Amino acid sequence: MFFTKLSVVCSIVSLASALIINTxxxxxxxxxxxxxxxxxxxxxxxxxxxxLLTSSAVGGDSYxxxxxxxxxxxxxxxxxxxxxxxxxxxEAVNVTDVNDVYAESASFEVL
Ligand SMILES: *[C@@H]1O[C@H](CO)[C@@H](O)[C@H](O)[C@H]1NC(C)=O
Numbered sequence: 001m002f003f004t005k006l007s008v009v010c011s012i013v014s015l016a017s018a019l020i021i022n023t024x025x026x027x028x029x030x031x032x033x034x035x036x037x038x039x040x041x042x043x044x045x046x047x048x049x050x051x052l053l054t055s056s057a058v059g060g061d062s063y064x065x066x067x068x069x070x071x072x073x074x075x076x077x078x079x080x081x082x083x084x085x086x087x088x089x090x091e092a093v094n095v096t097d098v099n100d101v102y103a104e105s106a107s108f109e110v111l
Contacts, residue, residue, distance in 0.1 A: 019049075019071060019103040021090050027109040030082045036090060038103070040071040047071075049092045049102055053080070056087040056107045068095060085111050 018041035028034050036051060051066040065078050069092075087107045094100035 019092055021092060021103050021105040023090075023106040024108045027111050028080060028088075029111050030080055030085075033077055033079050035075055035077045036066070037075045038071070038092070039074065048095055050095045050098070051076070051078070052091040052093055052098060053083065053088050053110070054091055055084070056089060060086070062091075062098070064098075080110070083110055085109075 020039045020041070022037045022039070024034070048068045048070055050064055051069060052062050053065050054060065054062040061084070063081050063083060065080065066076055069076055071092075086109070088110045089107050090105040092102040092104075094102070
């Protein structure tokens with residue numbers, strides 16, 4: 001299970017723009033301001049993307065927390081919505097198609 005997931009993530013990253021989302025090292029809290037950081041290893045002109053905060057739970061919710069993010073900047077401060085406590089991942093997705101995932105962080109806790 002873990003290896004399957006890992007290989008999917010790797011292929012997404014290599015296919016897309018070599019965007020790497022840093023996994024938060026401490027838990028995040030609902031309604032608090034957080035800073036998302038990432039690395040963009042694409043040397044070509046990048047396009048914008050959106051950030052989703054997606055629950056790792058089966059059938060879990062997904063929250064759009066930032067739209068039209070420029071990959072160049074490498075960091076972004078957002079205020080989290082009020083989410084159910086649990087394990088989440090950050091996903092960078094196509095602004096018009098959330099199923100088109102460019103990159104995904106490892107899971108971390110939102111409390
Ligand atoms: C985003 O998704 C739309 C709709 O599927 C597609 O036309 C567009 O090319 C995608 N954008 C990128 C940058 O992949």
